[in-house]
Amino acid sequence: MDHAEDAGQEEPLYEIIRATLAKRIRAGVIPNGLVLIEGPLAELFGTSRAPVRKALECLHREGLAHRFRGRGYLAGTDRTAEPHRQRLDGDILGMEESPGTPVARGKLQMDRMVRAVRDEAAVAMAFGQFRVLEIAVADHFGIGRKIAHEILLRLQEQRILWKDSRGHWMAGPLTARSVRDEYQLRRLLEPAALKESAPNLPPDLVRTMLARVERLMDGDETRTAEEREQVETDLHEVCLKECHNERLRGVIRRSQLPLLVNKVYLSTIGIQRTMPELHEHRLVLEHLLRDAPDAAAEALDAHLEAASRRTMQRLKSLSVLPDPEFPAYLCRQ
Incomplete structure (x- = not known):
């Protein structure tokens, strides 16, 4: 998937995640009672936790996931199902079997852009403090502003970027x-x-x-x-x-x-x-x-x-x- 295609879709990341999980839950691939936690899902989808959190909230409102006493959500409509924990992987989400799906392509493309910005920011940090311009990131990759924002969010979670008191994205200095x-x-x-x-x-x-x-x-x-x-x-x-x-x-x-x-x-x-x-x-x-x-x-x-x-x-x-x-x-x- 090229940058132009990625930018043209502009489908919210949380909606891609919600639709993927909903499909797998309805098909029974994700079983009733499976514990869904933000962190591992964010890692699998190659995103920050915010879109995953919103996707899980949507699934909760749809009745396809529900809260329980533990951390995260339980998948499925059966509220009597016992919590079942297992390490989530690409196969259970349908990402391994279909590498050409929008989810798999989007994750690969996002990973590449995150690494590119991370590597450039890493070089800059060694030479001082830099502001990272979100709109310029979008222009650089030919993507939408939402996707650029998601890239910077991921780097914030990795503690590569931080926000100053005015809400500007910053990198460095590395001391x-x-x-x-x-x-x-x-x-x-x-x-x-x-x-x-x-x-x-x-x-x-x-x-x-x-x-x-x-x-x-x-x-x-x-x-x-x-x-x-x-x-x-x-x-x-x-x-x-x-x-x-x-x-x-x-x-x-x-x-x-x-x-x-x-x-x-x-x-x-x-x-x-x-x-x-x-x-x-x-x-x-x-x-x-x-x-x-x-x-x-x-x-x-x-x-x-x-x-x-x-x-x-x-x-x-x-x-x-x-x-x-x-x-x-x-x-x-």
Whole structure:
């Protein structure tokens, strides 16, 4: 789906989500009593929580979902059904089986635009404070204002953007203190999440992640910035995905600033075979393959401690570089 098509539809995101859930509930694919929670649904649809919240409220008014004593809503019309919790995935929402559906296409397109704005904002943050112009985001991608607003909402939830007292979208500045605070938070949370997740990680998945690290360390000329970014995603997201504390994983996902600093730095100087973080990544993955979650968690903590020092130094290095060219939607303040 191209930008023009996306902009022309202008169908509210909450309505797309409501219609998708309603169809699956009526068909019985989403069973009576299944617990529907904003956070996991927002992640699946590639949106912020606000459209999901409105979609669930609409389903409630239609009688296709109802409240209960727990968090979220229960799917279906049977109010006597017992709450049933399971991890929602694309298949239960009909997104995996039909990649060409408006929901699947819209999610893919939204994800791409969010990443693009995130990456540009990440670069800008290292050079100071910038205002993000919502209407200019819409013009840049050729989309409607509502969709542009949704992109910025998602980045606010990821703590990449924030709003000032006048309601302006802002990015940065990225300071040594903010980086240090983010790493302190990650050191408290990620090792604990890894220990819970480790026993349920398929060994073949860990081997694939380890092979990716070793390919970068071997100086494979085909390596790319995307693969380097995937290595970070492997360790800090994929390895933690089997932690069943959704709120814990959500806080970790929203602590993105340190990873963004390193991404900006590496995009400037290029990928180097001798980067110490690759050795640290390999050690964590090797412990996981040996079925040693405690050792893996200790190695992850050591990696985060070392990464904190490296990131602070890289932030200083970036501060002396000349400003790169920024897109029109980023205005220095």
